[in-house]
Amino acid sequence: MQTETWLDRFAGLARLEPPVRDLLLSRSAIITAPAGSVIFGPGKSPENMLFLLDGVVRVQQVSESGHDIVLYRITAGESCVLTTACLLAYDDYAAEGIAETDVQAAAVPRDVFDELVAQSKSFRNFVFAAFSKRITDLFLMIDEVAFQRLDVRLADRLLKLSGGADTVATTHQKLAVELGTAREVVSRQLQEFQRRGWISQARGAVTLQDRAGLLKLAQHHS
Template sequence: MSADWIKQFPGLSRLEPRVQDVLTRKSTVIAVPEGTVIFGPGKSPENLLLLLQGRVRVQQVSEAGREIVLYRVEAGQSCVLTTACLLAHENYSAEGIAETNVRAVAIPRAVFDDLVSQSVTFRDFIFTAYSRRITDLFQIIEDIAFQRVDIRLAQRLIDLERGTGQIKATHQQMAAELGTAREVISRQLGEFQRRGWIRQSRGTIELVDLAGLERLAALDMEAAGSLATARPQASTHT
């Protein structure tokens, strides 16, 4: 297999030629159709996937059927959950679904184990990606616990719009994006439509006034700044 794909991952392009040769010889490029469930709870990872094209949604589903989107894997990234399961030799606790047609490099478990133990550069690549995504997951927890739903919804609509002006999603799917109830999302979207920020049709949310949504989304940063300014200094007295 050609080594050209390694250039899509800056951390891998710094690998020693010997290690790059191992990766290209023992890995394979796979194609996954849109809508495919790539992994799910209880399954054991056999490969680390590095995305070349497309997008994968990783989500958690509770026993009651409630969903929350944890993160998305884009081209040039790897899946931190897969990394964690490979390192710990555990099964998946969430599912990954191809949101688009996907092309990815599959690095077999045995190759992953060998390179993590033998190559400092490869190990740095793995743990750098891992630490960044863990930070993102902590941010999700903080948002769910402390941030207003309307602000989070505005932010997510802006993120998902991707320059098209609209989002193909049901209220239930948007609820999964934010880890809340469908009724809450329906109420907030109704308010956004009343304000003239969006227009709704079956399975589609059209962003009519992106600036209005951006102003609401920016309230989070402004509130954080105000809180920091107002917070009293800690006393130096004992």
């Protein structure tokens, strides 16, 4: 019986053929980074494919309008598809990845990634399955930013960020980055939510007073 390795944290990798597993294990390195550190950034070329074992990485980009926007988050058991895209295209990063918590990841060197994408159907399937899911998510986000009302998106995001708790530790600026808009726009919308009795605000925190009210608005989010 084989002992558990970091590969077993990823459903698609646990089923790889033994030679491919052995290559990934022998050539990968486990790396760690503290909360707040920049894992990758614009203009840098990826040296490794990253598989997140613990923690959360926020991937964000500066939009054409000059606002930062959160593209997606990578959680434990996921690979970074932006890194995948850059590796496949031999391109530099166009966004940055920031550790929201302390993180631990398995780093697989570019040459191993290239070799396995070329030679292992099961590894290739894993890479492209993750890729297609994230691309679908990004199209949904583009639709949101382009076509959906900001009040609906803000209500939805507050509920998601709360994780079921009453208080979200955040600022107006951080919420603006989440939604790809200006801080002033978020501030005005939060004031309106407060006027309706849905939230209360303190420095660095938003408390959800009427989750049902927010949920009713967020359900317009299709």
